[in-house]
Structures are given as C-alpha cells and as structure tokens.
Amino acid sequence: MITRQDPMYQVVTDHPQLLPLFPRFNLKLGFGEKRVEEVCEHHHVNTDFFLEIANAYLDDLYIPGEGLSLFSLTTVVNYITSTHNYYTEFALPGVEEKIHTLLDHSSLSENEIALVRGFFNDYKKDFLAHISQEEQDILPYILELERQSALERPEPEFIQKLKSYSIREFEKEHERLETSLKYLSALIIKYLPPFENLQLCYLVLNDLAALVKDLVDHADMEDKVLVPRVADLEEKLLNTSFPA
Amino acid sequence: MKKAGFILVIDSYLVRKGLVSILNRIPGIAVLQEFHNSESLASYLLKHSVDFIIISQSLFEASADLFIRDPALLEKTVLLKDGRPGGKKRGDSGSQAHSSIHMSEEKEKIEGKIQELLNLGGLKNGGLDSVELSPRETTIVRLVSMGLTNRQIADNLFLSAHTVMTHRKNISSKLGIKSVSGLTVYAIVNNIITIEEVTSLPA
Numbered sequence: 001m002i003t004r005q006d007p008m009y010q011v012v013t014d015h016p017q018l019l020p021l022f023p024r025f026n027l028k029l030g031f032g033e034k035r036v037e038e039v040c041e042h043h044h045v046n047t048d049f050f051l052e053i054a055n056a057y058l059d060d061l062y063i064p065g066e067g068l069s070l071f072s073l074t075t076v077v078n079y080i081t082s083t084h085n086y087y088t089e090f091a092l093p094g095v096e097e098k099i100h101t102l103l104d105h106s107s108l109s110e111n112e113i114a115l116v117r118g119f120f121n122d123y124k125k126d127f128l129a130h131i132s133q134e135e136q137d138i139l140p141y142i143l144e145l146e147r148q149s150a151l152e153r154p155e156p157e158f159i160q161k162l163k164s165y166s167i168r169e170f171e172k173e174h175e176r177l178e179t180s181l182k183y184l185s186a187l188i189i190k191y192l193p194p195f196e197n198l199q200l201c202y203l204v205l206n207d208l209a210a211l212v213k214d215l216v217d218h219a220d221m222e223d224k225v226l227v228p229r230v231a232d233l234e235e236k237l238l239n240t241s242f243p244a
Numbered sequence: 245m246k247k248a249g250f251i252l253v254i255d256s257y258l259v260r261k262g263l264v265s266i267l268n269r270i271p272g273i274a275v276l277q278e279f280h281n282s283e284s285l286a287s288y289l290l291k292h293s294v295d296f297i298i299i300s301q302s303l304f305e306a307s308a309d310l311f312i313r314d315p316a317l318l319e320k321t322v323l324l325k326d327g328r329p330g331g332k333k334r335g336d337s338g339s340q341a342h343s344s345i346h347m348s349e350e351k352e353k354i355e356g357k358i359q360e361l362l363n364l365g366g367l368k369n370g371g372l373d374s375v376e377l378s379p380r381e382t383t384i385v386r387l388v389s390m391g392l393t394n395r396q397i398a399d400n401l402f403l404s405a406h407t408v409m410t411h412r413k414n415i416s417s418k419l420g421i422k423s424v425s426g427l428t429v430y431a432i433v434n435n436i437i438t439i440e441e442v443t444s445l446p447a
C-alpha cells in the first residue's frame with residue numbers, strides 16, 4: 001500500500017508496473033528525494049486521487065468504490081481521458097508495431113499472417129470507435145451533468161434531455177475491450193506455429209497481458225465508480241426539478 | 245487439462261500455508277488466492293471463477309450470508325473444521341458444504357480427500373470463455389470463420405437470411421465481437437474450428 005509519505009523513487013522501484021500511470025498524471029521522472037505528496041503537488045495532481053488509483057492498480061482484489069467517490073466527476077473524467085490517450089498514443093501503437101515486426105520476420109504462411117493482421121486491424125478499429133464514442137458523447141454529457149447540478153436552476157432543455165437518456169443505457173452497451181486481446185494471446189501461445197524471434201514474441205505477449213490488465217481496471221472504474229455516481233446525480237437532478 | 249482453481253479462506257497463517265504446501269504438490273491444482281479473513285471474498289468471487297473454496301469453520305460462519313444467497317457456492321465449498329471427525333458440536337453449522345477436512349487429519353488423509361474432490365468435480369475441459377453459445381450459434385460461428393457470407397450460411401443450414409442475421413446479432417452481443425476476423429480467432433481459440441481449416445482456405 002502506497003502512502004503520501006513514501007518517497008516516490010521507492011514507489012517506482014518497488015512497483016515498476018505503476019509506470020504506465022505516470023504519463024496519465026503528467027508526472028515526470030527525476031523525483032530526487034521527493035515524497036509522493038510533494039511530487040503530486042509539484043505537478044498539480046490531486047494526491048489522494050493519485051494514491052487511490054495507484055493502490056487500486058496494485059491490488060487485484062480492489063473494487064473501486066468508496067475511495068473514488070470523494071473526487072469530483074471532472075477529476076475522474078479527466079483521468080479517463082488521459083487514460084484513453086495513453087491507450088491510443090502509446091499502448092496500442094506500441095504493441096501494434098511489435099506485432100507487425102514479429103510477423104514481417106516470421107515464417108508463418110501468408111494466410112496465417114493475414115489472420116493476425118486482419119484481427120488486429122479490426123480490433124484497433126473497434127477500440128478507437130469505442131473510445132471516440134465515449135469522448136464525444138458520454139464524457140461531455142457527464143461534465144454537463146455536473147455543471148447543471150451545481151446551478152441553482154438547471155436549464156430546462158437539459159432536464160428535458162435527462163428524461164429520455166440515462167447513463168445506464170451506456171452501461172448496457174459497454175463492451176469489454178480486453179476479451180479480444182486475450183484471444184490474440186491464446187492464438188499466439190497455443191495455435192500459431194512458433195515464432196523464431198522468441199524475444200520479440202515474449203515482448204508482444206507481455207504488452208498484451210499488461211494492456212488486458214489495464215483495460216480491466218479501467219472498465220471496472222467506469223462501470224463501478226463513474227456510472228453509479230452519474231446515475232445518482234441524474235436522479236437527484238430530476239427529483240429537485242420535479243419535486244414529488 | 246484445465247487446472248482446478250482453489251482459494252483458501254483461513255484465518256491462521258500457519259494452517260493456511262500448510263494447506264497451500266499440500267495443495268501445491270498435487271498435480272492439476274492451482275491455488276488462486278489466499279484470504280486471512282472473509283472481507284474481500286464476495287468481491288473476489290464476483291470477478292473470478294473458482295472451482296473450490298476451502299474455508300475455516302469460523303470464517304464460514306462469519307460469511308454465512310454469502311453462502312446462503314448462492315447455493316452453487318456451497319457445492320464448491322470444503323469446510324475446514326477444528327475438531328476431530330465425527331464429533332458433532334455447536335449445532336453442526338455448514339453441514340451443507342460439499343465436504344470437509346478436519347484440522348487433526350494426517351497429510352495422506354487430506355490428500356486423499358482433495359483427490360476425491362478433483363475426481364468428483366469432473367472439471368470440463370472448456371475453452372477460454374464461459375459464455376455459452378447455442379449449438380446453432382456455434383455452427384454459424386464456424387461457417388463465418390470459413391469465410392461464408394450470411395446468404396451462403398442461410399442456404400447451407402436451410403434458414404432464412406433473416407434468421408441468420410438474428411443469430412449473428414445474438415452472437416455478437418454475447419461475445420462482444422462483431423468482425424469476421426474476431427469471430428474467426430474466437431472460433432480457433434475455443435476449438436470450434438482448427439487453425440489449419442482457417443488458413444488453408446483460398447485467400
């Protein structure tokens with residue numbers, strides 16, 4: 001368990017798996033002797049929020065809930081957006097490049113190569129569509145909801161919209177992005193002829209496993225923290241606008 | 245064969261570690277997680293699939309609600325009792341559990357009981373996922389993986405194109421996979437089709 005008093009360098013040394021989180025908070029290395037809370041303050045990051053996310057990331061049994069409800073929806077939405085950026089600009093292109101290199105130098109048949117490439121390309125398309133739908137529709141809606149509920153008199157147009165839409169609809173349609181990546185790993189481990197470049201293959205499998213874990217945590221946070229809180233707020237807003 | 249996944253919910257560190265060391269020597273077993281109390285048990289079970297739970301008497305009693313709510317869980321539960329076998333006491337709670345181990349029992353006896361559990365369990369040698377497709381849906385996934393169009397599938401199975409479309413929609417929403425390439429890899433990984441069948445098709 002990481003605390004605000006821990007030296008940041010110690011945190012990273014003990015838990016290098018936390019590194020993918022750092023760009024999301026815009027935290028740069030070169031910590032010196034600074035403690036977690038000093039590093040966060042220096043980079044204008046909410047320390048409690050960082051700790052909550054980092055500890056959740058380390059604990060497989062962690063179910064997000066109480067801890068994260070202390071933060072504004074804006075904080076949570078910003079974190080989700082920067083996690084999306086991490087996926088689209090770093091994680092996904094990273095593994096994609098490795099997969100292509102692996103295939104380029106493999107002795108797989110043309111059809112086998114086409115199978116993997118086709119699979120990854122389709123996956124990437126679905127992935128990007130999923131994320132852009134969230135960023136264009138869902139996240140702006142949540143921010144607007146938070147803004148409206150802070151107003152003394154929420155705008156009637158927004159209340160009207162609320163009557164016909166709820167975040168629960170989004171939850172129903174919310175697809176799990178990690179499943180296909182597990183299939184891809186299984187395909188490589190079990191079914192394709194072995195790759196000669198075991199080292200690179202190992203990196204690909206490692207990347208896939210890390211991304212799967214990250215996506216599971218991310219979806220859990222959206223479904224278990226974000227959606228219930230947004231649903232609460234929707235209800236509250238509807239009730240105060242139409243007192244029974 | 246798929247390993248049987250065990251979790252241990254035992255308050256005593258020494259007892260827990262002792263049991264882990266016994267379990268780790270039996271082939272076909274994976275100890276997935278150890279708990280020293282039952283606090284995060286419910287949330288763990290929501291997220292992970294488990295074949296057997298070995299739980300100490302006191303923690304079983306402390307989390308009785310969980311087991312009452314889910315009878316399927318009881319089926320998987322092995323109770324770790326403090327006393328000697330046979331000695332009934334304290335209202336014999338948890339007698340509904342699948343089986344039990346007694347703290348005083350010898351290693352061989354415990355191993356025997358675990359082995360019995362594995363044999364009875366008859367764990368299915370399933371694919372990667374627990375989502376169940378119907379036999380008809382499985383056939384359709386297979387045909388899609390072989391590169392057939394919806395029209396061709398309809399002709400093949402004497403169905404209307406509309407029915408095939410409905411099946412395809414249901415498959416996609418069950419699996420969360422829409423693309424043909426996605427379904428193909430799903431089919432390979434779940435042993436619905438072999439990779440040779442897929443890759444030997446003309447491109």
